[in-house]
Amino acid sequence: MDFTHLPHPSPTPADAREKAIADPGFGTVFTDHMVLIEYEEGRGWHSASVGPREPITLDPAASVLHYAQEIFEGMKAYKHPDGSLALFRPEANARRFNASADRMAMPHLPEDVFVQSVQELVRKDADWFPAVEGGSLYLRPFMFASEAFLGVRPAKKYKYLVIASPVGNYFKSGVPAVSIWVSRDYVRAAPGGTGAAKTGGNYAASLVPQAEAIAKGHDQVVFLDAVERKWIEELGGMNLFFVMDDGSVITPPLGGTILPGITRDSLIQLLTEQGLKVREERYSIDQWRADAESGKLVETMACGTAAVVTPVGRVEGPEGAFTIGSGGPGQLTQAVREKLVGIQRGTMADTHGWVTAV
Numbered sequence: 001m002d003f004t005h006l007p008h009p010s011p012t013p014a015d016a017r018e019k020a021i022a023d024p025g026f027g028t029v030f031t032d033h034m035v036l037i038e039y040e041e042g043r044g045w046h047s048a049s050v051g052p053r054e055p056i057t058l059d060p061a062a063s064v065l066h067y068a069q070e071i072f073e074g075m076k077a078y079k080h081p082d083g084s085l086a087l088f089r090p091e092a093n094a095r096r097f098n099a100s101a102d103r104m105a106m107p108h109l110p111e112d113v114f115v116q117s118v119q120e121l122v123r124k125d126a127d128w129f130p131a132v133e134g135g136s137l138y139l140r141p142f143m144f145a146s147e148a149f150l151g152v153r154p155a156k157k158y159k160y161l162v163i164a165s166p167v168g169n170y171f172k173s174g175v176p177a178v179s180i181w182v183s184r185d186y187v188r189a190a191p192g193g194t195g196a197a198k199t200g201g202n203y204a205a206s207l208v209p210q211a212e213a214i215a216k217g218h219d220q221v222v223f224l225d226a227v228e229r230k231w232i233e234e235l236g237g238m239n240l241f242f243v244m245d246d247g248s249v250i251t252p253p254l255g256g257t258i259l260p261g262i263t264r265d266s267l268i269q270l271l272t273e274q275g276l277k278v279r280e281e282r283y284s285i286d287q288w289r290a291d292a293e294s295g296k297l298v299e300t301m302a303c304g305t306a307a308v309v310t311p312v313g314r315v316e317g318p319e320g321a322f323t324i325g326s327g328g329p330g331q332l333t334q335a336v337r338e339k340l341v342g343i344q345r346g347t348m349a350d351t352h353g354w355v356t357a358v
């Protein structure tokens, strides 16, 4: 697709940019540009541009504001030792974006256009790459219904955008083990619902249980299945892996209520290649507790693009709190994190063809 490059009337001065990217935190600093592509039924995708990042004008009746027809992706551009920028499995994000679009009755964006759009923005804003250790350029492609219409049906007009945010490490100091609250009153996704789609509504619904977790002194909330309120599903935005003392690893199976994480899929492959037996199987909250207490369970890790791989140190469930292993980062969690980060950042060989140059 041809992207029109629109001039920026007042790009951020170099000194202000350097200051902004010196310690960017997560998700608060944005680059100067954005990608915009318009969609209209009958016409398809058109008017692709890379232009100044600016507010978008919406009719107050735009369907996204009323019925939440919206999907998004989260990915990162990494800097390799030779100074080049690279994406990690961007075609997997493109595929998942269209799977989310299917569930939300939205049009597909061709996978090559998705990948190209991200590359266009990374190239345009390459000088926004943060200098900090562990830094990356976080990319947020998203699509929403922009048609002005209050009837309930799929919209006929959509906007697709990509914005970029320089980010440091998700956690300020290294890789601390997180503490997790098991949600009793709320679920994230039900069978037949939208749990496998990356859509804003799932996050809106997770904010109250997440706030409850914080109020109880924890970092994150873990959700149980909606039917039996027994099987562990995932965190608000990260998938889970349970490591046993016999070298086997369990991760909850996909099946409509869990977001199919690309980090999850990559970890399954890396752990399997390391000779570990990874089982995609249901694992209950009671078993988690019993195995942690008996020592059969030695580690638990949470994974996703933003924080990569994060150890879970403590859990507070309906029957009380328990500690995983020593409560700190476990051996396998640290090793597999280093391996994955090494591939993403180009310090370890990419034997899977996961890395795409920008």
Ligand SMILES: *Cc1c(COP(=O)(O)O)cnc(C)c1O
Residues within 6 Å of the ligand: 074, 198, 234, 235, 236, 237, 238, 239, 259, 260, 261, 262, 263, 264, 303, 304, 305, 306
């Ligand atoms: C995005 C997301 C993940 C992680 O997916 P990655 O592709 O690994 O970043 C996990 N759970 C939820 C609910 C998500 O939205």
